[in-house]
Amino acid sequence: MPPAASGLLAASDTGVLMRSFVLAVVFVSPFALRQWWKVRTARLEAEARTEAAAPAPEPGPTLARLEDVIDRVTELGHETVTDAVVALEVPTPVTIDGVPAPAELVDALLADALRRSGFEQVGVAGDEGGRVMTCRRL
Numbered sequence: 001m002p003p004a005a006s007g008l009l010a011a012s013d014t015g016v017l018m019r020s021f022v023l024a025v026v027f028v029s030p031f032a033l034r035q036w037w038k039v040r041t042a043r044l045e046a047e048a049r050t051e052a053a054a055p056a057p058e059p060g061p062t063l064a065r066l067e068d069v070i071d072r073v074t075e076l077g078h079e080t081v082t083d084a085v086v087a088l089e090v091p092t093p094v095t096i097d098g099v100p101a102p103a104e105l106v107d108a109l110l111a112d113a114l115r116r117s118g119f120e121q122v123g124v125a126g127d128e129g130g131r132v133m134t135c136r137r138l
């Protein structure tokens with residue numbers, strides 16, 4: 001076969017391949033899109049059924065907030081006079097910003113709040129449900 005004929009044959013083969021590819025895309029695309037849409041719809045419906053069937057989370061017990069206890073210390077600091085003795089209830093456990101707080105952190109923050117409000121801790125009495133701190137105003 002002469003060289004010019006082989007170039008012509010290669011050119012026509014490329015044209016046939018491109019035309020076949022375009023025809024395949026035109027015929028297969030609608031089916032592929034329909035299948036993709038069916039799968040997407042089925043997934044969305046399954047997620048919606050799962051969310052609807054899932055029971056609502058039961059609210060856990062409401063824990064006391066350390067912020068409220070510290071606010072109470074500040075109020076007591078404004079209300080009491082020098083050498084007055086007050087009792088401060090500190091529930092156990094307490095949270096800080098909704099997260100349960102370790103006892104050491106609670107003690108440190110309460111000691112700081114008492115100091116800033118002019119109190120001195122005199123005694124502590126309590127059990128697992130909480131404690132009562134006896135404080136004296138300086």
